[in-house]
Amino acid sequence: MTTAVTMMFLFAVAAPAQWLNFPTPGVPRTPDGKPNLSAPAPKTADGKPDLSGIFESPPGYTGNLARDLKPGEVSFQPWAETLYKHRQETQGKDDPQAYCVLSGVPREHVVPYPFKILNTNGMIVILYEALHSYRQIFMDGRKLPKDPNPTWMGYSVGHWEGDTLVVESSGFVNNEWLDNGGHPGTEAMHLTERFRRPDFGHIDLEITIDDPKAYTKPWTVKLRFTAAPDSELIEYVCSENEKDLNHLVGK
Amino acid sequence: MNLVAILILAQWVNVPATKTPPSAPAPKTADGKPDLSGVWEAEGQTYFFDLAAGLKPEDVVPLPWAQALQKQREDNIHGDDPLGRCLPHGVPRINTNGLFPYKIIQTPGLVVILYEQLNLFRQIFMDGRSVAKDVNPTWLGYSTGKWDGDTLVVETSGFNDKTWLDTEKGRPATEALHVTERFRRTSFGDLEIRATIDDPKAYAKPWTTTVQKNHLQPGTDLLEFICNENEKDRPHMVGK
Secondary structure, eight states: OOHHHHHHHHHHHHHHSSSOOOOOTTOOOOSSSSBOOOOOOBBBEEEEEEEEEEOOTTTOOSSSSTTSSSSTSSSSSHHHHHHHHHHHTTTTTGGGGGGTOOOTTTTGGGGOOOEEEEEEEEEEEEEGGGGGGGEOOOOOOOOOOSSSSOSOOOEEEEEEEEEEEEEEEOBTTTTEEEEOOOOOTTTTOHHHEEEEETTTTEEEEEEEEETTTTSSOOEEEEEEEEEEEEEOOOOOOHHHHHSSSOOOOOO | OHHHHHHHHSSSOOOOOOOTTSSSSOOOTSSSSSSOOOOEEEEHHHHHHHHHHOGGGHHHHHHOOHHHHHHHHHTTTTTTTTGGGGGOOTGGGOOOOOOOOOOOEEEEEEEEESSSSGGGGEEEEEEOOOOOOOOOOOOSSSEHHHHHTEEEEEEEOBBBBBOOOOSSSOOBBTTTEEEEEEEEEEEETTTEEEEEOTTTTTTOOOOOOOOOEEEOOOOOOOOOOOTTTTTOSSSGOOOO
């Protein structure tokens, strides 16, 4: 906890020093100049909600994506339950993220690092500070590939349902960790993410995990992200001066 | 190369390549500026190996310590290259490796470049901000851009002193490095890049590369690149 607090403090000091006093353009502000997080959500030229901006994850989900769910809502297949218990008991020593491999999705959305959403022609891009990674969400009508090369971030296509951006993803690797706690994900995983921006300052994300190889039924989590205007992503280089790995020894 | 081509097609098999010929004029954005957006790849690895390719020896004048370090790296067959340790390339080296495509995304106020190699990205701010004087040093620096006619001029500083400017030569750079990159889309299918290296702590005078050609890669996209996964190369990078 002390380490976490120290890190947060360091980050807070470092961030303003980078793009000194530069206010994010286009941010609605209160009369005192502060970002007005409760202002209406912006729209793009075509009238759709504009999701662009820097956002931070709600605290508390890093270790357990399913923390708000009741027992039984996450219903493991037996092998997946055994694996999950093993990961818990060995304190995450086999966590791929510790080896500087990408966190994957949806885990990138529950780690304590901001991400930036960009709206472009036919595509929404998310830049993640964590592990310096990105994800492309194709909005040009293409379908998910039937037999993709498995990847950590998967393949994502999106469409609008009213004011909700619906993103479908598949094509994941077989050893995804959905959170630091080690909820497993497999190549059979299909994610549905529903993004809504109720006001300028927030994005509500509903994630449905449908992975019949690991879970007997789909399960859904809800997260609320907070906008972080007048800030920027910081360079994150996992492989540099890495000292943690040899301490990850389990029990 | 064949294998790569097959894999790419298998991934986005439903995405048709554009029918626009590469020789067509460069597209424009709504504000009349050239639109650099697209998936690009450097022509070969000429500048990746030697950023000073095509220049005369007197064009690049390293200070004595920089020359000694560069020679040491070259003699040691670049066994200490940070890129071999999954660390970022630095700028402008990141644009130069013709084995991996990159994707330019042009939005109002911000140009983003996504790189396949190492899964990296760069943000180039076009909103008038300037780089703070005393930034945290980074591998990829802080970039701002502006238009000079049809040329996107990107200024980058705030580097750490660990980046290599090129691979075979291993030219060093310091925290004083300031890079100016000039991107010009000369036709639908062609993008030219020239970089100026201004690093008074390492070189006696600024120097400018010859023109690096880049070609549009239609009908394809970036693949996921995970440097640390099943990594087998590093133990073999022993130098001499």
